Amino acid sequence: MGEKPSWALALEEYNAEAKAKAAARAKAGGASGEGATEAPPRREGKLDKLGQIPPFFKPRVTEDTFDKHVKLATIHEYVKSSNERILSGWNLEGVWGMLVQISEEHPDTKDKFVTYAGVCNMAETLFEMLGPMLSFHFTPSKFLSFRRNPVGGISSVCYFTAICQRNLRLKIKLLLLSHDRDGSGMITMEGLESVFDEIVEKNMIQDVPLAQSGFRTAWKRIALHKFVVHLSRSRRVRPTDRFSIKSILRSRPFRQLTELPTLSMNIFYQGPLMKKIESNWFSLQSAQQVHRAFLNLDQDNDGFITKEEFRKLEPGMTDIFVERIFGEHVTSFDPNAVDGNQTPPKLSLKRRSSVLMMRKRMETSRKSKRGCMSYNDYLTFMVAWKDKSDPISLKYFFTVLDLESQGYLTHVQIHSFFREVFEKYLENNQYNDIRMEDVRDEIFDMVNQETPGMITMKDILDSSVQETLVDVLSDYNGFWRYDNREYLMQMEEEEEQ
The missing domain is CATH 1.10.238.10 (EF-hand)
Incomplete structure (x- = not known):
C-alpha cells in the first residue's frame, strides 16, 4: 500500500487526541464523584442575571481542532507540490539561453523578439528537460498579455523578465505560507521578519551580498516598514500583531518587491530600466539613499531629527507643510504615555537615589525630544x-x-x-x-x-x-x-x- 495522504494522517491524529481527552475527562469525573457532596442550590436573583453570559458570546477555542489539522495539512501539501515548480538559477539560465536561440531580430529597432510558434517549440523542449513544472509559463494567455510588434512577436527580454518575476512571487508566497503556524492565513510580525531574513540569506532579489554586509539589518527594517504602513491599521505596531497573507500578496509593496531583478536578470537592466529599479523602495540603492539621508540630517546622532534638520531634506518644502507634518504624524514621546511617574522599587538609600537620578535624566531627555521625528516616523x-x-x-x-x-x-x-x-x-x-x-x-x-x-x-x-x-x-x-x-x-x- 502507498503512503497515506496528509488528510488521513490528520484525521487519525485528531481521533487519537479526542479519545485521550475523553478518557481524561471520564477519569477526572469519576474521581470527583467519589465522596462528593451535593452542591447547595443556587440563589436566583439580580446578581445571577447580571452574571449570565449573553447568548451571542462565543468563547475562543484554545485547543487544537480538526479544522486546524486539515488546514495545516493542506498548506503543507500545497507548499510541497509548489516547490517543484520553482526554477533555480541554473534553470533560469537555461531558459534564457534557449530563448536567445529562438529569438529573431527586428529589422528597424534591432530588438530581439520571439513568436508564439517559437515559444511553443521551446516549451516542448523544456518539458523534456525540466518536466511539466514550466507549463504555466507558456500558456496562450501569458503570451497575449504582452504587447506584440507588427509581425506578432513579443520582446524576448520582457518575456524572460516575466518568468523570473513570476518565479520570485511563488518563492516568497511559499515562504509566507510556511510561517503560518495555525492555518489561519495570518502571519505574525516575527514571521514576516523571518521571511525577509530568508530573502536576504538566499539572495533572492538582487546580486548584492547583504547577508555579509552591515547594511542587512537596516535594509530589512526599511523594507518591513513599507509593508507595515500598508497593512497595519494603527500607527503603533506591536510584536503580537498579525497580518493577512492574502492581503500581503495583493498589496502594492509585494508587487514592487517582486519587480526587482533576480541574480539572472541583472544583465538586462541598463539605462531607463536601471533608473526604474533604483527608484524602487526595496532596491539596495533606494534603501541606502533613505538611510543615508536620515544620518545626514541627524547632526547629533541621537536617533531623532528636529524641524530645522528636517527642512534640509527637501529645501523647497514650505514651513507650513513641515509644521503640519510634525503636528499630525510625529508620534514619538507621547506626553500621555510618559512612564517617568512610576513609583521606583524599594531599594537601599544609595540604590534608590541612583534610580531616581536615572529616571530624572530619562524624563529630561524625553521632554527635550518631544516634537522630534524618530526614525520610524521618518520612514513613514x-x-x-x-x-x-x-x-x-x-x-x-x-x-x-x-x-x-x-x-x-x-x-x-x-x-x-x-x-x-x-x-x-x-x-x-x-x-x-x-x-x-x-x-x-x-x-x-x-x-x-x-x-x-x-x-x-x-x-x-x-x-x-x-x-x-x-x-x-x-x-x-x-x-x-x-x-x-x-x-x-x-x-x-x-x-x-
Whole structure:
C-alpha cells in the first residue's frame, strides 16, 4: 500500500487526541464523584442575571481542532507540490539561453523578439528537460498579455523578465505560507521578519551580498516598514500583531518587491530600466539613499531629527507643510504615555537615589525630544513622499492638508498652502506671469468634485491627480516641475531616443 495522504494522517491524529481527552475527562469525573457532596442550590436573583453570559458570546477555542489539522495539512501539501515548480538559477539560465536561440531580430529597432510558434517549440523542449513544472509559463494567455510588434512577436527580454518575476512571487508566497503556524492565513510580525531574513540569506532579489554586509539589518527594517504602513491599521505596531497573507500578496509593496531583478536578470537592466529599479523602495540603492539621508540630517546622532534638520531634506518644502507634518504624524514621546511617574522599587538609600537620578535624566531627555521625528516616523514620511501616487500616501498627506480635520479641502486651505509655495517661486524666478488665484482655480478644475468648493480624498483618487496636488501645495520644486511639465516631457523623450 502507498503512503497515506496528509488528510488521513490528520484525521487519525485528531481521533487519537479526542479519545485521550475523553478518557481524561471520564477519569477526572469519576474521581470527583467519589465522596462528593451535593452542591447547595443556587440563589436566583439580580446578581445571577447580571452574571449570565449573553447568548451571542462565543468563547475562543484554545485547543487544537480538526479544522486546524486539515488546514495545516493542506498548506503543507500545497507548499510541497509548489516547490517543484520553482526554477533555480541554473534553470533560469537555461531558459534564457534557449530563448536567445529562438529569438529573431527586428529589422528597424534591432530588438530581439520571439513568436508564439517559437515559444511553443521551446516549451516542448523544456518539458523534456525540466518536466511539466514550466507549463504555466507558456500558456496562450501569458503570451497575449504582452504587447506584440507588427509581425506578432513579443520582446524576448520582457518575456524572460516575466518568468523570473513570476518565479520570485511563488518563492516568497511559499515562504509566507510556511510561517503560518495555525492555518489561519495570518502571519505574525516575527514571521514576516523571518521571511525577509530568508530573502536576504538566499539572495533572492538582487546580486548584492547583504547577508555579509552591515547594511542587512537596516535594509530589512526599511523594507518591513513599507509593508507595515500598508497593512497595519494603527500607527503603533506591536510584536503580537498579525497580518493577512492574502492581503500581503495583493498589496502594492509585494508587487514592487517582486519587480526587482533576480541574480539572472541583472544583465538586462541598463539605462531607463536601471533608473526604474533604483527608484524602487526595496532596491539596495533606494534603501541606502533613505538611510543615508536620515544620518545626514541627524547632526547629533541621537536617533531623532528636529524641524530645522528636517527642512534640509527637501529645501523647497514650505514651513507650513513641515509644521503640519510634525503636528499630525510625529508620534514619538507621547506626553500621555510618559512612564517617568512610576513609583521606583524599594531599594537601599544609595540604590534608590541612583534610580531616581536615572529616571530624572530619562524624563529630561524625553521632554527635550518631544516634537522630534524618530526614525520610524521618518520612514513613514519617506514611504509616502517617494510614492505620492499611492492611495496610502494620499491618506497620509490629506490629513496634513486638511487644516480643520473636516474631511475635505476648501479654497481657504488650498490658498494657505500654496501661498508659501508661490512666495518661494517668486524669489527664484524673476520673470513670470503666474497669478496665485489662477493656480488655485486650476487645482479645483483638475479635481472633479462631487460638491463644488469641497475636495474630498475620494475626489482626488477618482481624478488621479494626488501626486500633482501634493507637489504643488508642499514644495517649490514640485510646483516648478508642474509649471514646466511640457519641457520636462520633451527632454525625457529626447533621452529615450
